[in-house]
Amino acid sequence: xxxxxxxxxxxxxxxxxxxxxxxxxxxxxxxxxxxxxxxxxxxxxxxxxxxxxxxxxxxxxxxxxxxxxxxxxxxxxxxxxxxxxxxxxxxxxxxxxxxxxxxxxxxxxxxxxxxxxxxxxxxxxxxxxxxxxxxxxxxxxxxxxxxxxxxxxxxxxxxxxxxxxxxxxxxxxxxxxxxxxxxxxxxxxxxxxxxxxxxxxxxxxxxxxxxxxxxxxxxxxxxxxxxxxxxxxxxxxxxxxxxxxxxxxxxxxxxxxxxxxxxxxxxxxxxxxxxxxxxxxxxxxxxxxxxxxxxxxxxxxxxxxxxxxxxxxxxxxxxxxxxxxxxxxxxxxxxxxxxxxxxxxxxxxxxxxxxxxxxxxxxxxxxxxxxxxxxxxxxxxxxxxxxxxxxxxxxxxxxxxxxxxxxxxxxxxxxxxxxxxxxxxxxxxxxxxxxxxxxxxxxxxxxxxxxxxxxxxxxxxxxxxxxxxxxxxxxxxxxxxxxxxxxxxxxxxxxxxxxxxxxxxxxxxxxx
Amino acid sequence: xxxxxxxxxxxxxxxxxxxxxxxxxxxxxxxxxxxxxxxxxxxxxxxxxxxxxxxxxxxxxxxxxxxxxxxxxxxxxxxxxxxxxxxxxxxxxxxxxxxxxxxxxxxxxxxxxxxxxxxxxxxxxxxxxxxxxxxxxxxxxxxxxxxxxxxxxxxxxxxxxxxxxxxxxxxxxxxxxxxxxxxxxxxxxxxxxxxxxxxxxxxxxxxxxxxxxxxxxxxxxxxxxxxxxxxxxxxxxxxxxxxxxxxxxxxxxxxxxxxxxxxxxxxxxxxxxxxxxxxxxxxxxxxxxxxxxxxxxxxxxxxxxxxxxxxxxxxxxxxxxxxxxxxxxxxxxxxxxxxxxxxxxxxxxxxxxxxxxxxxxxxxxxxxxxxx
Numbered sequence: 001x002x003x004x005x006x007x008x009x010x011x012x013x014x015x016x017x018x019x020x021x022x023x024x025x026x027x028x029x030x031x032x033x034x035x036x037x038x039x040x041x042x043x044x045x046x047x048x049x050x051x052x053x054x055x056x057x058x059x060x061x062x063x064x065x066x067x068x069x070x071x072x073x074x075x076x077x078x079x080x081x082x083x084x085x086x087x088x089x090x091x092x093x094x095x096x097x098x099x100x101x102x103x104x105x106x107x108x109x110x111x112x113x114x115x116x117x118x119x120x121x122x123x124x125x126x127x128x129x130x131x132x133x134x135x136x137x138x139x140x141x142x143x144x145x146x147x148x149x150x151x152x153x154x155x156x157x158x159x160x161x162x163x164x165x166x167x168x169x170x171x172x173x174x175x176x177x178x179x180x181x182x183x184x185x186x187x188x189x190x191x192x193x194x195x196x197x198x199x200x201x202x203x204x205x206x207x208x209x210x211x212x213x214x215x216x217x218x219x220x221x222x223x224x225x226x227x228x229x230x231x232x233x234x235x236x237x238x239x240x241x242x243x244x245x246x247x248x249x250x251x252x253x254x255x256x257x258x259x260x261x262x263x264x265x266x267x268x269x270x271x272x273x274x275x276x277x278x279x280x281x282x283x284x285x286x287x288x289x290x291x292x293x294x295x296x297x298x299x300x301x302x303x304x305x306x307x308x309x310x311x312x313x314x315x316x317x318x319x320x321x322x323x324x325x326x327x328x329x330x331x332x333x334x335x336x337x338x339x340x341x342x343x344x345x346x347x348x349x350x351x352x353x354x355x356x357x358x359x360x361x362x363x364x365x366x367x368x369x370x371x372x373x374x375x376x377x378x379x380x381x382x383x384x385x386x387x388x389x390x391x392x393x394x395x396x397x398x399x400x401x402x403x404x405x406x407x408x409x410x411x412x413x414x415x416x417x418x419x420x421x422x423x424x425x426x427x428x429x430x431x432x433x434x435x436x437x438x439x440x441x442x443x444x445x446x447x448x449x450x451x452x453x454x455x456x457x458x459x460x461x462x463x464x465x466x467x468x469x470x471x472x473x474x475x476x477x478x479x480x481x482x483x484x485x486x487x488x489x490x491x492x493x494x495x496x497x498x499x500x501x502x503x504x505x506x507x508x509x510x511x512x
Numbered sequence: 513x514x515x516x517x518x519x520x521x522x523x524x525x526x527x528x529x530x531x532x533x534x535x536x537x538x539x540x541x542x543x544x545x546x547x548x549x550x551x552x553x554x555x556x557x558x559x560x561x562x563x564x565x566x567x568x569x570x571x572x573x574x575x576x577x578x579x580x581x582x583x584x585x586x587x588x589x590x591x592x593x594x595x596x597x598x599x600x601x602x603x604x605x606x607x608x609x610x611x612x613x614x615x616x617x618x619x620x621x622x623x624x625x626x627x628x629x630x631x632x633x634x635x636x637x638x639x640x641x642x643x644x645x646x647x648x649x650x651x652x653x654x655x656x657x658x659x660x661x662x663x664x665x666x667x668x669x670x671x672x673x674x675x676x677x678x679x680x681x682x683x684x685x686x687x688x689x690x691x692x693x694x695x696x697x698x699x700x701x702x703x704x705x706x707x708x709x710x711x712x713x714x715x716x717x718x719x720x721x722x723x724x725x726x727x728x729x730x731x732x733x734x735x736x737x738x739x740x741x742x743x744x745x746x747x748x749x750x751x752x753x754x755x756x757x758x759x760x761x762x763x764x765x766x767x768x769x770x771x772x773x774x775x776x777x778x779x780x781x782x783x784x785x786x787x788x789x790x791x792x793x794x795x796x797x798x799x800x801x802x803x804x805x806x807x808x809x810x811x812x813x814x815x816x817x818x819x820x821x822x823x824x825x826x827x828x829x830x831x832x833x834x835x836x837x838x839x840x841x842x843x844x845x846x847x848x849x850x851x852x853x854x855x856x857x858x859x860x861x862x863x864x865x866x867x868x869x870x871x872x873x874x875x876x877x878x879x880x881x882x883x884x
Contacts, residue, residue: 311744330746331743331744335745349740351738352733352734352742354805355734355804363730363747364745366727366730366731370727373726375725
């Protein structure tokens, strides 16, 4: 890239405990252009954006704004320099109105120090008109659809007159027409000299809107190019890496009986009342088989797995383990029937931070070491040390605090916890989320071992590279339904991505 | 104390590492505070350290320690039970009501239930109050603070309604009616130790056994530490929640019966603000109000610190107003030290474990290479 770099990250590194999220990244934001940043989950995109917007400080390296080194202590300092971020996870207060959210922390005040609600309201109305979204400024954010909330988030970033706008997955909850409006606004902005960093899993959408494409993989920039020179294959190839291999599915095993049968299930969408997050999904997994569910954020993977595990109720349909209908059973009873879930967010749903490694590991199988009504310490020690050995957790010992382990080892503890219940079917929701490449390979190697022992393994992922190699079958979900099913041995990454709807939005727009 | 404050299942720090004096002082703070209090007051008053005074003070402590054991269960779950003080009053009044005799106009007789029935009914009433709290919190999702604040008023009102605002005096019973012995707990001593203290010891032992050796105890620590993770591990988090409020109500009722027995009278306003003392004991004992951390040993120490401090202040003749100031200061300092301890523990564990982490075999190749 030649002239016109407004913001530059120079050799930026970031470590979180044992995780090396960014390994010396040089990233450039072109002035008045849209720079798209591509990369799989865990590649470090969000971390890089957090550093650019002052949310996090780099472990080493620095930022240069218009050629001068800068440091941001927090987002306010970054905002004062004209850098604004639209978060992937919404950062709105649902209990406040649209107007209050947009002016949160920088209210327009009158001479007496009171808030000038009329002025705020007028500005918000103008912003909404510009975004072609007729939302009344006094509406509570809690009453808005997810897509509308995203619009509010965008409006807030626009209202500060940012010179550099970072958009992390701004379209994930938007409809096709809302995306078109957003793109129009983005083009208007760049025409007035605003620079935009754009992150999206909808690759073709990002290709359409961006001027430059940068690809991040495992914490390093692997490619940078002007967008008109690149195509989808170039991006996907750089994102997943040509030679990354998670191993082979166990081939020698003849699948025996159907271990898990999911039949036409429907699950309500808690954030959008009246809509379904899972709409009529049916699938089967045999003992010894590894099945991968691929889908974008919001495709309904998590909801489907949580419903199977008994965390959320089914509106319709059945879940059967080895022919036994699980309807109406509690989570504990489902675990007894041999169905275990390793949840997506291990901090929130998988681990008890106040407990040690060993106590976390034994939590789901306390019943197996109760003698005469009391927990047997020796039996527990045996179970815990076996669990630690089996999944190869690297820890100072069973008494170590769970927070002292790296992400990958924490994930292994959660897996070991569920394995200690002797499941027949194990569901894993994004088992590789937030862990590094080495740990990823170990976790998937573990799945392969489990299948060899006759377990039925069903895991979900949003990284297409994790679908092939290890799984026997790939099921693609999109908008709560199964959109395609592939034999992993014969399919390609591009086929899977196409079925997930990753390219669907853009193909509608190819006429532009 | 060291092992009491490390994570469950952890090895005590002084076995593996060097002797870390500031850390030992921090972890043993409640115990140290108790010793300091005892030493200071025995210097100020010659009677303080006598066996008799220690036993009398222990009898005072017993009531709060019993309340605090129940409160600990609730706090371990991340909740709070503000209704225990009122339940103390109600349980005493219910026992007193039964001891006075229950007139049944329809039959023209007055029933005098035996003492054990009166005690059981009083404890049952405590369990019922706890069940209401637990149901409000777990089934209806009312915040524990609000739910138990509500029952605080309702239960106190009920106690006042039963007696009409009066006090049932003379609960000694009548030999002719066969209902004597209600004052047994309050006045009797076994091997020279007040019965109330023995009741406290028994409850503390049971509580300790439940917390450390039963699945229920593990469920409680887990659901207090992370309810979502506990639920997904198959733990019946709602049942746990209801149970702990029932336990807290039962403990409060037992405390109420002990007080009524000691006074041989039942006053509907007994136990006013006891919930705050119980919470203070739990906090001084090192439990976290956010749940998941704390143990019985700490709570007992906390109860003794508060009890020995307030009785000591009374003995050396400090005014009641100053007593309140001292107690309040102790509580605030205790909470500050708790925060310090949790933070230092976090840092220390990360340090010690991160250092000897074994080399990751799988990572020895270049990161982008196939790792299979």
